[in-house]
Amino acid sequence: RPLQDLPARSWRSINLYRTRLEVVVREAVKAPEITEEEGYYDVVSQADGIILQVEPLSGEALVAEGDTVAKGEVLISGLISMPPPQYSDLPTRYYQTHARGRVWARTWRTLRGVIPLQAQVKAYTGEERTLWSASFFGFYFDFFRNSSIPWDSYDKITTVYQGDLPGGQRLPMMLTAQRCRGYEMQSVDVDVEAAQALVEEGLERRLQDLIGPDGQVLSQNVTARVTDGMLEVTLSAECQEEIGLETPSTREIPEEGSSGEQE
Numbered sequence: 001r002p003l004q005d006l007p008a009r010s011w012r013s014i015n016l017y018r019t020r021l022e023v024v025v026r027e028a029v030k031a032p033e034i035t036e037e038e039g040y041y042d043v044v045s046q047a048d049g050i051i052l053q054v055e056p057l058s059g060e061a062l063v064a065e066g067d068t069v070a071k072g073e074v075l076i077s078g079l080i081s082m083p084p085p086q087y088s089d090l091p092t093r094y095y096q097t098h099a100r101g102r103v104w105a106r107t108w109r110t111l112r113g114v115i116p117l118q119a120q121v122k123a124y125t126g127e128e129r130t131l132w133s134a135s136f137f138g139f140y141f142d143f144f145r146n147s148s149i150p151w152d153s154y155d156k157i158t159t160v161y162q163g164d165l166p167g168g169q170r171l172p173m174m175l176t177a178q179r180c181r182g183y184e185m186q187s188v189d190v191d192v193e194a195a196q197a198l199v200e201e202g203l204e205r206r207l208q209d210l211i212g213p214d215g216q217v218l219s220q221n222v223t224a225r226v227t228d229g230m231l232e233v234t235l236s237a238e239c240q241e242e243i244g245l246e247t248p249s250t251r252e253i254p255e256e257g258s259s260g261e262q263e
Contacts, residue, residue, distance in 0.1 A: 040096035042251075043076035043244040045069045047210075049105030052240065059099025075103045075244050079251055094253045103244035106218075111206055111235045113199040118187045118229060127151060127182035135174040151182035195231050196224050203235040215241035 043059065051067045059076040063069055078099035084090035129149065133142040156178055163173035200222055207217065220237040 040078040040249055041098045041100075041246045042074045042078045042249040043099045043101055043103065044247040045071055045073045045075050045103070045105075045243050046245050047071050047105070047107045047109075047241070047243050049107035049241075049243055051075075051103065051105050053104040054101065055103070056099070056101035058097055059101065061101070063103070069105065069243075076101045078249050079253065092254075096249075096253065098246070100246065101244065102242055104240065105243045107211075107239045107241055107243065109207055109210060109235075109237045109239055111203045111237075112232060113203050113235075114230050114232045115190070115195050115199050116229060117190050117192065117195065117226065117231055119190050120185045121188050122153075122155075122183040123186045125151070125182045125184060129180045131178040131180065133176045133178075135172075135176070137172050149180055149182075151180075153184065154180045154182045156180050192226070192231060196233055199231070199233040200235065203233065207235065207237055207239075211239050211241035215239055 043056075048070050049068075051063050051065055051069060053065060054061050054063060054075070056076050059078050060080050061076050063073075063075050069075065076099040078097050080095050080097060082093040082095070084092060131142070131144040133140065133144070135141075159177045159179070161175040161177070163171035163175075165171065203222075207220075208215070211217070216239065218238045218240055220235060222233065222235050224231060224233045226232075
């Protein structure tokens, strides 16, 4: 069959070596789908940092390696400028596109977390009461109609006993026991080292969420202090991460004759 009738093939050849015939076929690479998008986008910085690498796929890069950027700054612009030929009096032209690309930077992140050094725990008083009720063929009976629980705080454990026949068939009969155990809340001291380890673990997870799966923590330092019964833990880290985020742009095309500077 002719090659044009085989869209999944991009190239083929037939080679004859004496009595051996060799056929070489290459698979075609599927073209990416082109999606139409309304509006235009900028790639905007999500953190302060120093640019390490810029990989613009579409749009106009506004930063270069070594530049210092602030959070919210446009890194790759979706507003493309087309300067006129040299010595021409024609104005600079602009068009809008969906800016895409990756921008890597060295960043410094500071995260804080606090935890109280006292915790409220349950201390059971030893007082217990069991309340019984029954359900029989759709009728409900409780045996604690005129009783109540005299404690302000208590746990309730409910156990249901289902009636059945020797053959395993369930009966519409149930007996329910509600076991109530009274307790009081007491304050206990929290182990400082264990509390700090718990907060550090949470801060490290937050840091990894911020820099993304491809980000790297180059160095980090942890400090802790106790103030008014609270343990405050601070995590300071130097990172390498991708800081660009595609964001809808609200900037308008400059009018002819304006300087065309992009904010």
